[in-house]
Amino acid sequence: MAETLRVGVLVGSTRPARRARAVAEWICAGPEAGELALDLTVVDLEEVGLPMLAEPDPPAFGRYALEHTKAWAELVAGFDAYVLVSPEYNHSTTAVLKNALDHLYAEWQDKAVAFAGYGTGGGVRAVEHLRGITAELGMAGVGPQVALDLFEDFDDQGRCRPRARQEEARRRMLTGLARWGRSLRSLRSTPDTLDGERPRLHSPAENAEASAAVERLIETLQGGGETVDADEYDRMFAEDILWGSPYGRTLAGYAPLNAIHHKLMAKRVAPPSRFEPVQVLAPAPGVAVAHIRRRALPDGTDEPGFSEMAMYVLIKRHGTWWLAAAQNTPIADPPGSAQLERKPGEGQDEGR
Ligand SMILES: Cc1cc2nc3c(=O)[nH]c(=O)nc-3n(C[C@H](O)[C@H](O)[C@H](O)COP(=O)(O)O)c2cc1C
The missing domain is CATH 3.10.450.50 (Nuclear Transport Factor 2; Chain: A,)
Known part of the structure; x- marks a missing residue:
């Protein structure tokens, strides 16, 4: 049996009466979790409650100053792969999901990501934008995606009721995520090194x-x-x-x-x-x-x-x-430290 892959399923909308949470739960509810040894966890950005990015340094520097960023980094770092659940807002993804992605850098790198979009056209334009954003974060975007139609895959009350063929889309998406997620694990545990060069060990x-x-x-x-x-x-x-x-x-x-x-x-x-x-x-x-x-x-x-x-x-x-x-x-002064603390100009000829 393959080692369990920890997958964070991010709920990309925080509106009251949003559909994103139900879509995330549908992703997790299928038989794939058991069949593919996936530990699928709903990560609700409403509960995470990140404010708009206010870190003094760019996240790529890896110096997070704010407590909520550190907590978000720890949560995200604990997953091997992700599913981003996103509605389409004005032909793109949501501000809340983009903000959550923007907050971090290293924690996303060399990890697989899959996409479940929804909207009048299956949310495909939101997912296209997410593919570019996550590529910039060093993530491997899985090809097969879920594209739920607002009119066909939700009932009159807006509850998530996908057509049977969407279950096949979910299976293909999670199968791709499991394959890439597992392969990238070995890349992440191998520190960066080039032939003949001294390795950098810090990950x-x-x-x-x-x-x-x-x-x-x-x-x-x-x-x-x-x-x-x-x-x-x-x-x-x-x-x-x-x-x-x-x-x-x-x-x-x-x-x-x-x-x-x-x-x-x-x-x-x-x-x-x-x-x-x-x-x-x-x-x-x-x-x-x-x-x-x-x-x-x-x-x-x-x-x-x-x-x-x-x-x-x-x-x-x-x-x-x-x-x-x-x-x-x-912690003490090193031997001879008094000499090291000479005033400028003193002992200038020494060592010539
Ligand atoms: C601000 C906003 C912009 C939207 N723009 C689009 C759009 O460009 N294309 C689309 O298919 N649906 C669009 N919709 C409809 C959403 O896809 C639909 O309302 C969906 O349920 C929103 O997801 P949520 O309920 O999880 O927030 C938009 C909805 C909102 C709130």
Whole structure:
């Protein structure tokens, strides 16, 4: 049996009394889900509730600033493929669907997309526009599409009652989506590389999920630190965690590390601190590498508190993210840093 393909079926209209939701539900209700091993999920843009795009950076930069964009990115990143359900509005798609597509970039890339349009002419002009938009987002548009006729495939109350032949169209569309969706999975798990070139490992499509996992780790570290609760602090630590102390010790395994954290917390060794994400690398699905800073909060004296920078490796196992490894290093001036901070003009001849 093929591995299940996660498909988001986007409801592309948010009008009261819209038909889009019923069309999306009809797409999901057929026998294809079981036959083709598709996990079809209705994603209702009415419930998502995105405002008009207001991100300061273009989405292609991958630096989402707004919480609703980050949540949308995480939702979209979780799917392998999509069906866009769109009515035809003035010979195009809807503003709400275009806005939802415009919000993101990497999360759509290298994924298959299929189209279910409807209107007086089957919504084909809306779908033609969507094909161009999704191609620009790096998506692979499946050829067979659903084109429901407002007068033939809905009843007098506007309920979705497609003719029998539309079931065949749905089957052809979802079969194409399943084939391309599965093929593109291997492309997404292979980082970009050209023969003979050094590979770039970071996968923008995995970034939102990896960053969310890192945020959750920071919450447990911050929460555990503030409540002086070593078990909360270590909540995401794997059974066989590898831990590098700031002073060169290697600790292996949850039990000894947790015992040490209990002791250190009882002695209040680490000062009140703030944990901050610095950089996240998502080199493969289910892998996150992160630099996280623990900055000691000012305590009213001139002495800087003990702060650390840590490199963390998180792994997703059976749907849950775990901390596999960590290396902590004290934040301190490097040896010889006084020389590096010479005033301009000093030591100009050095090294000539
Ligand atoms: C703003 C607007 C523009 C429309 N323009 C078209 C059109 O160009 N071609 C068409 O076939 N139907 C057009 N229609 C009819 C819609 O296809 C029909 O009302 C459909 O039910 C709208 O989808 P919804 O109910 O899911 O919002 C338009 C409807 C609206 C609200």
